[in-house]
Amino acid sequence: MKSITINGSQRESVGKSATKALRNAGKVPCVVYGGETPIHFSADEIAFKDLVYTPDVHTVVISLENGTNVECILQDIQFHAVTDRILHIDFYQIFEDKEVMMEIPVRVVGNARGVKNGGVLRIVNRKLRVKALPADLPDFIEADITEMRIGTKMYITEIEQEKFKIMHGDNTVICQVRTSRVIIEDEEEEEEDEEGLEGEEGATPAEGGEGAAAPAEGAAAPADAPPAEE
Numbered sequence: 554m555k556s557i558t559i560n561g562s563q564r565e566s567v568g569k570s571a572t573k574a575l576r577n578a579g580k581v582p583c584v585v586y587g588g589e590t591p592i593h594f595s596a597d598e599i600a601f602k603d604l605v606y607t608p609d610v611h612t613v614v615i616s617l618e619n620g621t622n623v624e625c626i627l628q629d630i631q632f633h634a635v636t637d638r639i640l641h642i643d644f645y646q647i648f649e650d651k652e653v654m655m656e657i658p659v660r661v662v663g664n665a666r667g668v669k670n671g672g673v674l675r676i677v678n679r680k681l682r683v684k685a686l687p688a689d690l691p692d693f694i695e696a697d698i699t700e701m702r703i704g705t706k707m708y709i710t711e712i713e714q715e716k717f718k719i720m721h722g723d724n725t726v727i728c729q730v731r732t733s734r735v736i737i738e739d740e741e742e743e744e745e746d747e748e749g750l751e752g753e754e755g756a757t758p759a760e761g762g763e764g765a766a767a768p769a770e771g772a773a774a775p776a777d778a779p780p781a782e783e
Contacts, residue, residue: 554690556624557604558614561596563621581639585615585625587646592623598639605630605639608658612687613644624648624687626655647687654720656680657691659727663699667730672703677726681709685717694719701730 564571564582572582575595585592594617604611604627615623625644633640647653658680668674681694696707706729709719719725 554610554612554687554692556612556614558616559596559600559604560616561594561600561618563617563619564593564595567593576638576640581642583615583642583644585623585644585646586628587625588623592617592646601639601642609692610655610657612647612690615644626653649687652684652686653690654682654684655690657683658693659696660693661696661698661728663697665698665701665730667701667703667705670703671733672730673733674698674701674728674730676728678721678728681725681727682720683717684720689716691717696727698728698730701728703730703732705730 561583564575567582575582579598580595581598581601582593582595585594592615594615604613613625613627615625617623623644623646625646627642628645629643631640631642632638645653659676659678661674661676665672665674683690683694685691694712696712698707701707707727708723709721709725709727710723712719712727
């Protein structure tokens with residue numbers, strides 16, 4: 554997995570007034586958990602651009618002014634309800650020999666046979682939580698949908714999990730190919746049209762000849778018919 558380095562300064566004070574002063578200066582207060590003691594630091598808000606505003610996931614190296622480097626992953630982030638600015642970020646320290654859980658994006662590849670035949674692809678889970686050693690965390694989970702037909706679903710059991718484990722039940726659906734509603738409506742209209750044509754052909758009376766229908770008894774005779782002999 555790719556890694557991003559963020560240069561930060563260790564915080565001496567963690568009170569409300571100090572936190573407010575950091576935010577006013579364009580910095581984000583942060584904490585790293587998972588080690589022997591929490592590490593409080595701050596960094597420029599722009600430093601988190603490639604970490605937060607992207608669909609990709611990364612591990613993070615926090616490089617402090619005192620020369621300390623801490624490898625971690627993003628755990629939680631808080632945004633301002635109105636301005637959407639970053640208010641606070643929590644990180645979790647990782648170690649080479651300890652497994653860690655992380656949400657990994659799903660990347661769909663291929664063109665499903667069902668979609669070619671008019672179906673619609675629906676992605677149910679765009680991210681999956683996985684557990685692995687830091688070195689084995691994937692950048693993304695690849696889901697090949699090439700052989701999927703209309704009405705079929707792809708479950709997590711179809712994903713190769715040699716170096717990591719997906720922390721969801723076996724019945725968790727990644728994506729499915731559904732029947733298009735437009736196709737159903739078109740087929741129904743065609744069937745109705747065909748039935749209508751068959752009905753019209755069967756109802757057409759024969760003109761003259763042996764196939765002509767005789768008038769019913771008591772029915773009025775045509776105006777130009779000769780008078781009946783007494």
